[in-house]
Amino acid sequence: MIERFSPTERAAHWVHATAFLALLATGLILYFPSLSEAVGRRPLLKDLHVYTAVAWIIGLTLVVVLGDRRRLRRTLHELDVYDADDMLWLQRYPRPQGRFNAGQKINAALTGAFAVLFAVSGTLLWLGERDHRFQFASTILLHDWLTFFSLVLLVGHLYLAVIYPATRHSLRGITTGQVRRDWAARHHEKWVREQE
Amino acid sequence: MKPTETRTYGRRAFLGVTAVGLSSLVWGKGAWNAFVAIAPPSLVPGWRIYTVASTMPRFDPATWRLTIDGLVGAPQTISYDQLRALPAADQVSTFHCVTGWTVHNVHWRGVRFADLLANAQPRPDASVLTFTSAEKPYVDTLTLDQAHLPDAMLAYEMNGKPLPREHGAPVRVVIPDMYGYKGVKWVERITLGAEAEPGYWEQRGYDTDAWVGHSN
Numbered sequence: 001m002i003e004r005f006s007p008t009e010r011a012a013h014w015v016h017a018t019a020f021l022a023l024l025a026t027g028l029i030l031y032f033p034s035l036s037e038a039v040g041r042r043p044l045l046k047d048l049h050v051y052t053a054v055a056w057i058i059g060l061t062l063v064v065v066l067g068d069r070r071r072l073r074r075t076l077h078e079l080d081v082y083d084a085d086d087m088l089w090l091q092r093y094p095r096p097q098g099r100f101n102a103g104q105k106i107n108a109a110l111t112g113a114f115a116v117l118f119a120v121s122g123t124l125l126w127l128g129e130r131d132h133r134f135q136f137a138s139t140i141l142l143h144d145w146l147t148f149f150s151l152v153l154l155v156g157h158l159y160l161a162v163i164y165p166a167t168r169h170s171l172r173g174i175t176t177g178q179v180r181r182d183w184a185a186r187h188h189e190k191w192v193r194e195q196e
Numbered sequence: 197m198k199p200t201e202t203r204t205y206g207r208r209a210f211l212g213v214t215a216v217g218l219s220s221l222v223w224g225k226g227a228w229n230a231f232v233a234i235a236p237p238s239l240v241p242g243w244r245i246y247t248v249a250s251t252m253p254r255f256d257p258a259t260w261r262l263t264i265d266g267l268v269g270a271p272q273t274i275s276y277d278q279l280r281a282l283p284a285a286d287q288v289s290t291f292h293c294v295t296g297w298t299v300h301n302v303h304w305r306g307v308r309f310a311d312l313l314a315n316a317q318p319r320p321d322a323s324v325l326t327f328t329s330a331e332k333p334y335v336d337t338l339t340l341d342q343a344h345l346p347d348a349m350l351a352y353e354m355n356g357k358p359l360p361r362e363h364g365a366p367v368r369v370v371i372p373d374m375y376g377y378k379g380v381k382w383v384e385r386i387t388l389g390a391e392a393e394p395g396y397w398e399q400r401g402y403d404t405d406a407w408v409g410h411s412n
Contacts, residue, residue: 042246083201
């Protein structure tokens with residue numbers, strides 16, 4: 001076995017994932033009329049949605065403050081940098097990949113951008129209800145479209161991490177931190193070579 | 197890209213998507229309206245249901261009554277059948293919510309306020325209608341002049357069907373020139389008065405005269 005994700009990285013992932021699913025559940029109930037009618041309790045659900053969002057931001061902040069920031073910075077760097085192999089891999093050539101393949105790098109960049117946009121548009125929705133200077137006709141559209149795009153990302157992410165046989169071993173990495181060396185050598189060859 | 201070269205596409209993707217998203221706060225609604233104008237209606241998401249109480253009121257045609265009281269010569273208690281027997285009006289209008297979403301071409305059927313209030317004989321000093329919802333504590337007002345706008349009504353049908361529960365069954369206020377929070381749902385009482393008390397959202401800072409595009 002070989003360590004793919006540090007405790008700090010795993011904490012960041014699971015704080016984000018848990019909060020996202022809770023926000024998605026409450027958000028969908030608030031959004032769909034049929035669900036709204038069946039569940040009722042809109043004021044309570046709104047509060048739950050908002051408090052979950054606050055917990056999400058506090059949680060991620062705590063992970064950064066208390067966690068291994070040097071590792072996180074290195075992770076960010078790995079996600080930032082694309083080499084020639086990455087560009088070829090994206091064109092479906094079987095090129096060796098680092099700890100993150102190019103698809104995971106794209107997923108990370110989009111997830112990060114969506115997180116910022118969710119936080120900004122959600123804050124504006126909350127503020128706008130209290131102070132109309134912050135009320136813009138487009139805020140709710142942005143929040144909705146982020147939900148839609150995030151769902152597409154989530155479905156792809158879950159498929160590859162939980163269902164698709166060749167890649168689902170990666171779930172072990174994000175839960176226990178460890179992955180099998182032979183699996184890593186197949187999917188993240190350059191990273192395994194660096195480790196040796 | 198040369199074999200040894202690297203590029204920081206990750207941060208560019210992150211910053212680019214973030215910038216596009218933030219800028220959409222300016223152009224989003226315009227782009228959406230342009231899409232709605234050409235898209236098939238089935239592709240356009242419509243209503244959002246906003247409620248303030250823990251459950252939506254249930255409508256029972258047998259026991260439901262609409263009360264009209266206050267500054268009137270003859271207070272009324274109207275059953276659902278009596279309401280449906282009043283002169284009916286139809287209209288197709290656009291519904292604007294103050295939070296930014298819009299539903300086009302909603303077909304309403306209902307009663308104009310002039311016909312609804314005729315039997316109650318409003319007194320000359322009555323100038324405001326207060327609509328009390330069965331969803332407590334929702335309440336809002338219209339002036340008599342606003343209620344007598346040609347496309348304001350108390351609606352009991354929407355798109356050819358009895359008003360659904362989540363839209364305020366059996367009756368809601370429709371006033372297309374104003375934002376939706378003026379359109380009280382689940383109306384159970386209409387009180388005529390001389391002065392407007394602030395409605396549910398007015399107590400929370402929203403305008404009493406909620407003209408679309410000119411308020412809040």
